[in-house]
Amino acid sequence: MSVAAFLDMTGARLPVVQAPMAGFAGSRLAIAAMRAGGIGSLACATLTGEQVMAEVDAIRASGPGPINLNFFCHDLPPAPDETAWLKTLAPFYAAEGLDFRIDAPPLRRPFDEAMMQVVERVGPEIVSFHFGLPEDWFLKRIRAAGARVFGNATNVDEAQALAARGCDAMIAQGFEAGGHAGHFLFGHHPVGLSSLLPAIVDAVDVPVIAAGGIGDERGVRAAMALGASAVQAGTAYLLSPETMTSQAHRTRLTEATADDSVFTNLFSGRLARGLRNRLIETLGAVNDAAPPFPYASAALAPLRAKAEAEGRGDYSPLWAGQGVALARAEPAETITRRLGEAALEGASA
Known part of the structure; x- marks a missing residue:
């Protein structure tokens, strides 16, 4: 799908998704990403329903733009x-x-009825999932609430499984991506983004969002050349003042390299x-x-x-x-605009 179609589907002005990062990204970061024209995301797996509603209220009060509420779909085993x-x-x-x-x-909790009711109450534009998708009846209710459904794939089999269940778009999560690997069909068999992205683009008929190691304009343009409809960035934001990154973490980020x-x-x-x-x-x-x-x-x-x-x-x-060395201590709005403009340039090249 073209970038223009992706923007039309989501209501964003720039093809950039600010990654939902539990513990690091709250309403301040989402607001900044949305002000620049991107998609603002809120990680909900460690939040209560009341906290999610309060954060969404804060985001909505700041102005218009598409909100992505992100949830986990893991099995929660008994306490070990x-x-x-x-x-x-x-x-x-x-x-x-x-x-x-x-x-x-x-605890990071999987999507459930309580969070389903939160989604119905706050009406986000997008609901995204990590570690697969919830049951079909949840997906029907999410769509009935007016939201698009995004999934996360780490290989072609997962991408096809997500597409078969009606995902409106999916994130191709490359080996390079920070945070939790989102595999869900079988064990962790990581693939680098430059190989994963075109394979998924060729395998499905929905927009594909590139994620993993994208921290500057070069990475964005490369992803767009490989067929992405948008990019998702997470590590690139960790030094911005809108994140909740600790000082110790910030210090390590400034000196870290890919290895x-x-x-x-x-x-x-x-x-x-x-x-x-x-x-x-x-x-x-x-x-x-x-x-x-x-x-x-x-x-x-x-x-x-x-x-x-x-x-x-x-x-x-x-x-x-692995794109950690590309992170800059810039306002999140600046980062979003910089990456988004590069994406538009890359798509038209």
Whole structure:
């Protein structure tokens, strides 16, 4: 689908989707992206329904533009036995002078009836999903509420499965993308964006949004040349003043290179791409002791809180994609406009 058709479908002026980044991107970032003409996104997996409604109210009050509410579609297993994980973390607790306790952060929860009612109440233009799609009756209600449905694919099989269930557009999430890998049909078999994007474009008849390692005009133009109808950027925004990125995270972002970004299961129990820190260097990026998603973060919370209070990111999920060196400390509105104008140029080239 052409860029013009994508813009007409979404109501955006620029073919840029600000990535929903739980814990880092709230209403301020969405507002800035929308003011520039892009699509503003809100990550809802760690928010209550009341918090989602409050954030949407703030976004709507700022002016017009398309809002994307993003949800997870994972299975939530019963609480696991964390004995092995607690034993693994014991030396860190001792080193930090902490007595063990669990100050559990909000679990990342899958889309459910309560959030369905929130969607119906606030009426977003777009509802997007990570880790697959919810049941068909939810999709029917989402469409009845006037929203488009976007999915996330990490391979061609997933893209075709999403298209078969009626997705209006899909995100082609390349290997380079920061945060959680969105695979859902089978194991994690990552593919770089330059190979993934044209394969998905050729396999489906809906707009494809390129994501993964896109941080400047060169990456945007390359994605458009490979057939993308729009681009999604996340890491590119992490240094902007509108994000909730911690100071420790900001410091690492300014010095990091592509090879500092690795897939790890330590912070949530599921593979996600972030920057190396003390926990990763000590335990390895992937450790079998970590509980399944989304339970791993609870036991890390006290360690993370103490370190961040001291300006350290030793136990924090420093999410960032391989395009981390391209991130700039610019206002999010400027970033959106810069990437969006490059996308328009790339589409017309």
